[in-house]
Amino acid sequence: MDVTVVGSGPNGLAAAIICARAGLKVRVVEGQPTFGGGARTAADPDFPDIRHDMCSAVHPMAIASPFFAEFDLAARGVELAVPGISYANPLPNRPAAIAYHSLDRTCAELDDGRSYRRLFGPLVEHSDGVLGFFLGDKRSLPPDLPTTVRAGLRVLAQGSPAWGMLRGDDARALFTGVGTHAISTMPSPVNSGAGIMLGTVAHTAGWPVPVGGSQAIVDAMLADLRAHGGELVVGEPVTSPPPGVVIYDTAPTALLDIYGSSLPDGYAQSLRRYRFGPGVCKVDFVLSGEIPWRDPRLATSPTVHMGGTRAQMAYSEKEIAAGRHPAWPMTLAALAHVCDPSRIDSAGRRPLWTYAHVPAHSTEDLTETIIGLFEKAAPGFRDLVLASRCVTAAQMSKHNANYVGGDIIVGGATLFAAMVGPTLRWNPWSTPIPQAYLCSAATPPGTAVHGMCGYYAARTVLKREFGLPLPTLAP
Structure with missing residues (x-):
């Protein structure tokens, strides 16, 4: 095996695809039972025709990213439905603020x-x-x-x-x-x-919604990887260094456990100083019908920011950074069925994806808080709720080990991380460990489903380890 990719989020799969297309033998190893990292979709346990996106649900970068532009998801059968409203923000005692696709x-x-x-x-x-x-x-x-x-x-x-x-x-x-x-x-x-x-x-x-769920993007990437000889392994957490060249789509701190005392002392100290940010409490709902918004324009917006006014959002983010739970946390909601009617089952039930910002490692279930926020903007919302599934910030790492303490940004929400990376290195996708590289959202250009962290890591690997140019990504 020439290259092992640890982790199967979009960045890891992007790196694997590039290496496989360059003619290398590639294995992807995923600790979870399914591939996709933050771009997975799973059925509701009680309503199996309702599918919930496990982390990301709306994908602005899936069209805009240079990696995906060349990879061409549309040519691979992935439909990205672009709504007339990109996002909206209900406001107290006045009409909502609407960001249309049209400026x-x-x-x-x-x-x-x-x-x-x-x-x-x-x-x-x-x-x-x-x-x-x-x-x-x-x-x-x-x-x-x-x-x-x-x-x-x-x-x-x-x-x-x-x-x-x-x-x-x-x-x-x-x-x-x-x-x-x-x-x-x-x-x-x-x-x-x-x-x-x-x-x-x-x-x-x-801001498009992938028809069928975020898993559609991952499935297209997996199909390409298989077509180029990639080997795929799930349900096997990596606890020791794989042989040969390794690209880690993991939190940087995972290297502390994998390499232990063999890490260079200075690098180990840098990783121990690495800081994760606040977390999210994710709540998935199953609704019986359409949300009765006070402002009817919101009914055609797949993405809704439930944070209130600028002052309210700034206050809540300050409280969360201080380790406190604000009464009105910033809450992001996605209603995929607005763009993708296939997400509605035969009985008219549909999913509602939400997450609220909370302090790191929070164990609080914010289901009632989120329902209360919706009641402000849509009286009667509570009557639509057929089921809810909460994953607290403290539980987030159980279904994605990168989300330490519930931090879905993987520690990247700092200017240093955005510009430099997880540690001070000229090439942030490299490490001082021979043949070991990073490609997670902790490396530039950071979080989102764009594949660019994987792209830059693979570019580095091809040049340094194999002397190969970047391959074409077109279907």
Whole structure:
């Protein structure tokens, strides 16, 4: 075997596909009983025709990512349904804030769309440059330097007390809700970077839902890997170093257990200092019908940010960082059936995917809290709930070992991690361990289903270990 990939999330599979297509013998080893990491889909135990996405549910990067653009999911039978509304944010005592796929329509419905257009207009016009900036390897000159400067200045402004330059409670809530995907205190460059990147994609490629669930993306990757001779193993946690070249789609700290005393002392100390961030409490619901939103426009939005106003979201993120549970936590909801009617069963039941931000290692079940948030925006919601399944932050690592303490960002929600990686190295996908590499979301460009961490790790491996160029990814 030439290369072993430990972990089968989208980044691990991307690395495996690239190595296999380059002609290498590749084995993927997954500790869980199914492949996919954060992009798995599973049936509800009581309603088997209802399928829940285990972590990620909506995939802005599945269209925008350079890896997936070349891999071409559509040509492989994966349908990414792009909604007319990318995301929305219910607001107390007023209409919701709506981010349409169309920037023009978004600006037209905001209280003051001019400042929102000033923020996103130039970026939407040069979206390739924005993606080059955020998804680039951070070690080469960005392909579009003027757009990089525009995006960088906006990240700095919106990540500072100057974020008040965005006018209107609705526009501020829209931007802040997207920024909270980074799960960090605000304002900061980390959450403003998330807001700028994901907001730009919202008005260009859109925020698509994979028909059939996130597993459809993973299944297409597995099919390609098998077609190129890849070997796939599930249910075997890796506890000692595999022979040969190894690419780890794991939290960096997993190397402490796998290599033990054989780790170089300085690197081991760096890994022990590695810090994970706050967690999430995930609650999957089965609903009997459509949610009775106060604002009917929300009925066509597959993604809903339930965090309230900018002030409420900023307060709750500060509380969570301090280890406290706010009464109104930032909660993200996904309603896949809005784009994908196949997710509704013959009795009209449909899934609702949610997670709420909580302190790391929290054991609290936030099911009632989340139901209460929905009741504020949609009175009568409680009557629709047929079943709920809660995974607390403390339990998250049981179905994905990378999510230590419930941190689905894998410790990457810091400026250092976004720019440098988990430790101070020129090549963040390398390690000082001979023939060992990292490709998880802890490495640049960070979290999301984009495959780019795997892409950069595989590029490094092909060049350093085998002297091979990158292969084509097209079907």
